[in-house]
Amino acid sequence: MVSIEITSAERVALTEALCEALNPLASAVRARETGLPEERMWDADPAEVALSVLAAWKVVDEEVERLTAKAARTAGAYGASYERMGAAWGITRQGARKKWPDAVNRSAAAAPEWEPVTVELFGGSAELAWDPARGGWRWAGQGADGAHGEADGALSLTTREEAAAHAGAFLKEHGTVSGKPVRGRKAS
Known part of the structure; x- marks a missing residue:
């Protein structure tokens, strides 16, 4: 399995980009839950605000999973094996097959x-x-x-x-x- 490493500067840039992308979603979720305008998101009990941010990260997590599965299917369409997908993700071939069962179409691979x-x-x-x-x-x-x-x-x-x-x-x-x-x- 391949371990993908990023630099600390890349991690900081990634964190900033993810938080920048998350803030509008977290604000919108919080506004819907409270009826308050988005700009007043932080004018509440800190635990409630933190839970709104957590709920927004859950939505991001689900979207990342969807996009990951799409990338795996695309890789499979280009002929990548489960072994190669697993290596890219840092898991075994069997783990990749379990994670993305429809990524490699065996009949298409044999076609x-x-x-x-x-x-x-x-x-x-x-x-x-x-x-x-x-x-x-x-x-x-x-x-x-x-x-x-x-x-x-x-x-x-x-x-x-x-x-x-x-x-x-x-x-x-x-x-x-x-x-x-x-x-x-x-x-x-």
């Missing part, structure tokens, strides 16, 4: 390499399929913003991975993360 695959990224999805007329792979998809795209007919995509890369670039260009457009973000 011929030219079977269509659906990829979901950045709030959109694309289907990758073998095009016998062109003797190559094609993709067609819809981004989170509703834009439709497909492989350029003049471009020869010789592998499924190449088609997936082109589809992924389109989905990123027309996608969202946490409801915000991806465009304009710097790669980290």
